[in-house]
Amino acid sequence: MEETPTELKIVILTGLSGSGKSTGLRVFEDLGFFCVDGLPVGLVPKLINLFDEKGGQRYKGLALGMDVRQADLDTDWGVTLAQIKVKNVAPQIIFFEADTQEIIRRYATTRRPHPLESANRGLEQAVLEERERMTPLREAADMVLDTTHFSIHDLRRKLQEKWASIRTTRGTLKVHVMSFGFKYGPPSEADMVFDLRFLPNPYFVRELREQTGKDAPVRDYVLAADPGREFLSRLQEFLLYLLPLYAQEGRYRLTVAFGCTGGRHRSVAVAEAVFDTLSKAGYNISLEHRHIERG
Known part of the structure; x- marks a missing residue:
């Protein structure tokens, strides 16, 4: 990524549960970023202000993990993103996804519940609903990362390669x-x-x-x-x-x-x-x- 000395680098990692976002956060942690997972969307601008004052010199940037566990993600995302851009900060959004059957297989392996599962909603229905709810974030993403065929090591390598290849120029189409x-x-x-x-x-x-x-x-x-x-x-x-x-x-x-x-x-x-x-x-x-x- 092209850098300027005073530019605050912010990466937002989001996407489907079970598609590798947590692994992605660990990659950015290893790269020297300050990482926060599960922060309510409405608190993001406040965290950016605090980080810019306190942590800008100690870390290479700020990496935030967001998913459907945050109840305000659907309703507040657009407003929050606009507030961030007003601060002359250009966050890079990376969206993680995988095939529905692969996500189901991963949840069966880990035996953890999906955030949207309930007594009336099974795992496959939960994954499909999450995919629909996350569509606006996917469309706004700078990078969509399909991890269906990735091992943890593949994901780490690919994410490092992708991040290294980003070129940032405000106000133009992202290709x-x-x-x-x-x-x-x-x-x-x-x-x-x-x-x-x-x-x-x-x-x-x-x-x-x-x-x-x-x-x-x-x-x-x-x-x-x-x-x-x-x-x-x-x-x-x-x-x-x-x-x-x-x-x-x-x-x-x-x-x-x-x-x-x-x-x-x-x-x-x-x-x-x-x-x-x-x-x-x-x-x-x-x-x-x-x-x-x-x-």
Whole structure:
């Protein structure tokens, strides 16, 4: 994340119960953030004032965990967020989610009750109701993290990678650029998906197979000559034309995904190039290589 010496960094971790928010808070604690879980939404502006005065020099930032356990989350979230922004603070919101059946499996393993379970509402109904109630927060998030197939270690690594890739520029559309492998399935959260399997495949070049799209030899193999060179030029022109139109229509966040067969070479090279272009254009942007290690 790009920093200025006086900027107060605030991260809000929220999402579905059982999707990894508590693990995420521990990651930020390890990164030197002061972490608070379960704070009533209405008290957040007061905590920010207190932290800015007392803890701004001791910690790298403030990380807050919020979920449906806070009774005022649904009703007070919009007002509280507006109060925070009035203070010239731009919080980063990370939303954790997972497939309903995976959340049910996790609760069955831990044998803990879901916050919305009751005598008249079973676990699956509780998860579905929570997903519906949390929709406004998901739509406002800077980053949506699907942990369905993550172990605790995967989640820690991915969260560190994602946080490190955030670029903050106030007042613009938030864009999440992603690479993935079609053999593992396209990302459900993507708003636009580009199939890059028409580009030359470094996998079939022995000396390039073990490298990734982050490495210069692979990047040059994919993009230095046509069709990759011409495609990238037209793609960048297209995105720079299209994104302002989304912003004018009030779109808050957009996820653009690039896929190849294994998610290791072509998609990574293109995602890196697009990330660099949009960063220089001043967009709020984050980058994720979802399958680079599996590919």
